[in-house]
Amino acid sequence: MPEKDKAHVDLVVRPSGNPDNICGVCHYEVAETFVTSIHYTVQGMANSLESFAHEGVLNEGGGLQIAFDNNCFKCHATCGSCHVSRPVAFGGGLHSQHEFTGRPPMEESCYGCHGARNAGEFMGQVGYVKDVHYEAGMDCMDCHLIENFHGTGRLEQNMYDVPLPACTDCHGNVYAQSDIEAHMVHGEDLMNCQVCHASANNNCFDCHTKLKDDGKVEGMSTSRLMFKIGLNPERTEERPYKYMTLRHIPTTPDSFKSLGGELPNYDTIPNWKYSPTHNIQRQTIQNASCDACHGNPYIFLQERDLRENDSKANKKLLIQELP
Incomplete structure (x- = not known):
């Protein structure tokens, strides 16, 4: 030995x-x-x-x-x-x-x-x-x-x-005493800071599982870098925002089908989720100008972004008209 x-x-x-x-x-x-x-x-x-x-x-x-x-x-x-x-x-x-x-x-x-x-x-x-x-x-x-x-x-x-x-733990005066016009115009409850200050994040799609020979379960999915803003379906004291940054999770109705696992409540839970994206920058593509955000339909979650196997609950996050 x-x-x-x-x-x-x-x-x-x-x-x-x-x-x-x-x-x-x-x-x-x-x-x-x-x-x-x-x-x-x-x-x-x-x-x-x-x-x-x-x-x-x-x-x-x-x-x-x-x-x-x-x-x-x-x-x-x-x-x-x-x-x-x-x-x-x-x-x-x-x-x-x-x-x-x-x-x-x-x-x-x-x-x-x-x-x-x-x-x-x-x-x-x-x-x-x-x-x-x-x-x-x-x-x-x-x-x-x-x-x-x-x-x-x-x-x-x-x-x-x-x-x-929270960003305001350190940057507590960005709304009350800011010389940045965008901070004063938008207000602290309209959107989370990442809407203006984050970059594209990693989104996963189409997860499916299989049981391997050793008894372990292997999950496989695809990923894509995206930046999406959507409506907050549940505004709380911790997250009072109307608009928030999102991330797609890979769950589908058939994710666990190979194991005999059913998801009967799949369409009641969004698979676009709130994301406190961790790639903050002072200057981003979407805050370069007013039009870079308000005139850019591609960064807002819309009907065309939903996949066939997405949850129907995602509809309450969709931006119907650009803000």
Whole structure:
């Protein structure tokens, strides 16, 4: 037996799989909140699949449970997934030898799970530009509170259950005391900042799954860089905007058909979603002039943008007349 294999006999592959057992002995306050965080529970993905089907479907042994257990759940994170190793979804492996890093390296940890979208866009690995904050030397943890990673202590249902950063946390005077006319004209509740200040983001389409020989589930989809603005179907205190930036998610009515998974509620849930796109620039194509936005029908979500297998619920996001 090679020396490496001998050294790793009886190795505990994921020693922080249960935070209470090891990490929680010293870091008990963090472990207590982390076990109910969406990073640990992947509750957001579970809720999404149940909303497409019905409550409890992930405990019935059918196709959706197979998809969740063998694919979606690989996004489940432990303490070590950030502080010691790369995420499983990113191939695993130690990112800093055997060092425990208090501030995980963004390029290995955040990018490992979120590289196809927000982290990839932030770093300029996806899309056309790097975020201006990244170019200034900032990383994810300069904006996101520690609760975004370690949890709040309550069972989080989705990413909006945590106190997410807002542009106005740092740029609080952009509406009240701005010398930029566009800020004064549009107002803070009309649209999210990314409508003017973001670039094209990554959109995925036509996801379908298949069961591999090893029992794991493989998901396949296509992607396209796009920039779309749509109506906000549910204005809340956190997101009061009338107009918002969107991103297309790849779910289709037949995404899990090969596994026997049905989505009876598919047409009740939009698959164009609100997107806090992470590639902010001061100057963008759409804010170059008034007409660059108001005279550009291609950046607004319209009927012609919907695909045949898109959810019918997308219609409430459509811009019927250009603002």
